[in-house]
Amino acid sequence: MVHSAKKLCEQIRLGNDGDQNGIAVVPSPNLSTLEQGGEASVNLRLGRWFLTLRQSSETHLELLPSANARENRFSKKFFVPFGEEFVLHPGRFVLASTLEWIRLPTKCAAFVVGKSTLGRRGIVIETAAGVHPGFSGCLTLEIANVGEVPVKLISGMLICQLFFHSVEGTLSATQTALAGQRKPRLGQIRDDLVLSQLIKSKR
Amino acid sequence: MTLYHNSKQKLRNVDRTIGALLDGDFPLSSGKKALEKLRGLFAGLGKKLDRAYALKDAASEKQIASLINVKVYETLPILGFILRSTNVRNAFEVLDPLQVVADSILQGRPQLLLSSEWDYVPFAYPQSLEDLRSFVLIGLPATEAASALLLPLAGHELGHAVWRNRGIGGGAHATLQFRCENSYKSQMEEFKKYFPEYDPDDLVYKELLPEAIGLSVEYAVFQAEELFCDMFSYAIFGASYLHAFAYILAPGFGRMPGSRYPSHKTRISVLASIASKEGAKLPAIGSLSFSDETPRGNPRERFVLRVAEENVQEVIGGLWDRVLALLNEGKVLRPSEKMSEKHSEQFKLGIPAHEPRCLGDIVNAGWTCYSRMQSYVSEDENERDKEQDNLYENVDALNEILLKTIEVLEFNNRTGNGPQR
Numbered sequence: 001m002v003h004s005a006k007k008l009c010e011q012i013r014l015g016n017d018g019d020q021n022g023i024a025v026v027p028s029p030n031l032s033t034l035e036q037g038g039e040a041s042v043n044l045r046l047g048r049w050f051l052t053l054r055q056s057s058e059t060h061l062e063l064l065p066s067a068n069a070r071e072n073r074f075s076k077k078f079f080v081p082f083g084e085e086f087v088l089h090p091g092r093f094v095l096a097s098t099l100e101w102i103r104l105p106t107k108c109a110a111f112v113v114g115k116s117t118l119g120r121r122g123i124v125i126e127t128a129a130g131v132h133p134g135f136s137g138c139l140t141l142e143i144a145n146v147g148e149v150p151v152k153l154i155s156g157m158l159i160c161q162l163f164f165h166s167v168e169g170t171l172s173a174t175q176t177a178l179a180g181q182r183k184p185r186l187g188q189i190r191d192d193l194v195l196s197q198l199i200k201s202k203r
Numbered sequence: 204m205t206l207y208h209n210s211k212q213k214l215r216n217v218d219r220t221i222g223a224l225l226d227g228d229f230p231l232s233s234g235k236k237a238l239e240k241l242r243g244l245f246a247g248l249g250k251k252l253d254r255a256y257a258l259k260d261a262a263s264e265k266q267i268a269s270l271i272n273v274k275v276y277e278t279l280p281i282l283g284f285i286l287r288s289t290n291v292r293n294a295f296e297v298l299d300p301l302q303v304v305a306d307s308i309l310q311g312r313p314q315l316l317l318s319s320e321w322d323y324v325p326f327a328y329p330q331s332l333e334d335l336r337s338f339v340l341i342g343l344p345a346t347e348a349a350s351a352l353l354l355p356l357a358g359h360e361l362g363h364a365v366w367r368n369r370g371i372g373g374g375a376h377a378t379l380q381f382r383c384e385n386s387y388k389s390q391m392e393e394f395k396k397y398f399p400e401y402d403p404d405d406l407v408y409k410e411l412l413p414e415a416i417g418l419s420v421e422y423a424v425f426q427a428e429e430l431f432c433d434m435f436s437y438a439i440f441g442a443s444y445l446h447a448f449a450y451i452l453a454p455g456f457g458r459m460p461g462s463r464y465p466s467h468k469t470r471i472s473v474l475a476s477i478a479s480k481e482g483a484k485l486p487a488i489g490s491l492s493f494s495d496e497t498p499r500g501n502p503r504e505r506f507v508l509r510v511a512e513e514n515v516q517e518v519i520g521g522l523w524d525r526v527l528a529l530l531n532e533g534k535v536l537r538p539s540e541k542m543s544e545k546h547s548e549q550f551k552l553g554i555p556a557h558e559p560r561c562l563g564d565i566v567n568a569g570w571t572c573y574s575r576m577q578s579y580v581s582e583d584e585n586e587r588d589k590e591q592d593n594l595y596e597n598v599d600a601l602n603e604i605l606l607k608t609i610e611v612l613e614f615n616n617r618t619g620n621g622p623q624r
Contacts, residue, residue: 015554016557020552024554026555026556026607028557078291079230079231081230081231081299099614101607136554138607180553182603
């Protein structure tokens with residue numbers, strides 16, 4: 001069940017004050033506006049770190065765990081101060097983070113949705129939309145310009161919204177207290193035993 | 204090739220180099236502004252050189268060419284510094300809150316430039332560069348530049364800028380000169396024991412006394428500056444300054460620091476004494492793992508140094524009062540144990556603090572968490588490796604939370620939701 005604005009505000013107040021069963025969203029959104037607006041989601045802002053893929057001597061991106069260590073060879077990081085711009089050209093893609101650090105309790109999951117005002121201008125946000133129970137850190141946003149004109153992204157602007165919902169049933173998620181990243185990353189490709197077997201079985 | 208053409212060529216190459224640097228990415232504007240200032244300096248020198256050349260004024264031409272050499276020589280390391288300040292290994296989040304502190308205290312609102320340097324010992328160019336008077340350049344070791352826990356070291360370096368900018372050095376120099384002269388008068392017999400060749404009636408040997416006094420004053424002023432910077436950073440960052448200081452320097456480098464630096468023991472005991480008067484908790488000296496320090500120099504040097512150190516001790520109280528007055532005047536918030544404890548509880552749960560007040564609270568809470576994490580590493584050899592790996596991963600995660608909290612401090616201040624200082 002998706003959380004209502006009122007429930008969301010209660011949960012955020014608890015989470016930001018350190019209650020493990022609450023939802024932490026830091027910096028805190030304006031809770032009175034959220035409560036009065038009655039929306040069932042929290043708007044999140046664009047953080048200041050960006051990561052782009054770049055051309056290098058590497059011939060291609062490998063999607064296997066063995067390639068994790070080579071992330072830096074493909075990527076370049078940028079820091080854009082609050083209120084300043086990162087121009088995303090048509091057909092280009094950038095990883096960014098939410099300004100907000102999110103921490104979900106083990107009984108809550110969330111999903112990220114772009115903002116329609118941006119979508120109508122060609123900016124598509126987040127393709128891996130699920131945020132699992134127990135998550136802690138800034139959300140990495142995959143932002144693409146699928147439109148036909150360059151778009152200025154501004155650090156600190158509203159970029160996406162997060163819907164929260166309860167998780168029912170037996171919970172296997174664990175919460176690691178100290179985890180999470182403030183910068184966008186390509187992320188670790190995990191071992192996939194089935195894929196490994198398929199690769200080994202090549203004839 | 205003439206001197207004129209050689210100098211023009213050098214200027215052209217410097218301009219080209221600065222231009223290439225300006226084409227790079229500047230995460231923060233202060234580096235770009237410093238480069239533009241330097242570019243203007245060399246353009247001005249070029250115009251002067253052209254004028255001397257047009258007037259066929261060989262003497263002026265030579266003088267300007269020499270000045271160009273000096274400026275290129277002085278500027279190259281600064282260009283490297285500015286370039287390294289743009290590297291993404293830096294924790295750019297810390298600059299704005301530190302700039303807010305600097306703006307509250309320094310006159311003329313100089314801009315801070317924070318860089319990650321290939322030099323282990325943090326240092327500052329505190330407005331000592333004639334051509335970059337409106338900038339304070341602080342270098343932290345590249346290997347530690349991303350660590351929020353070591354931010355108090357930048358506070359110490361900022362103290363050097365305060366020392367010059369607020370004219371504290373001038374006042375301290377006059378006081379220490381007076382005191383050292385009196386010390387030599389009252390310890391004349393001991394002075395003669397270490398300087399037996401001293402003869403007030405001999406044209407050469409009578410100079411030993413003013414030379415020794417001059418050296419004592421020099422050591423005393425430098426040591427007083429270091430202690431002032433320690434106190435300045437302690438005032439802003441609290442106990443975390445001592446933790447960061449010990450992290451970077453303990454157990455030492457196998458030798459005593461030069462005579463211009465107070466011993467580690469003196470530095471720690473000065474802060475311990477202040478903390479004790481304030482009722483604040485500091486880590487015990489023994490827990491900081493500094494090695495015992497051996498006496499410095501020969502007996503003669505030790506006497507000169509002892510006079511310096513005795514007199515520095517006498518001015519410490521006044522310097523601490525000055526630190527407090529400056530912070531008070533600038534409305535700079537000092538850390539509180541209550542807030543730091545509150546933040547550390549939030550960090551322990553894996554969330555940044557959402558209502559931070561000041562940098563000191565954040566970094567102190569970070570050190571509290573870091574110390575707790577270290578205490579969890581087992582003595583059991585079988586468990587230790589795994590626990591140590593966990594510790595290092597947790598420290599990385601803690602650093603992320605600290606930097607995010609520092610960013611929240613800036614965000615709240617900019618959006619009118621936080622304490623301004």
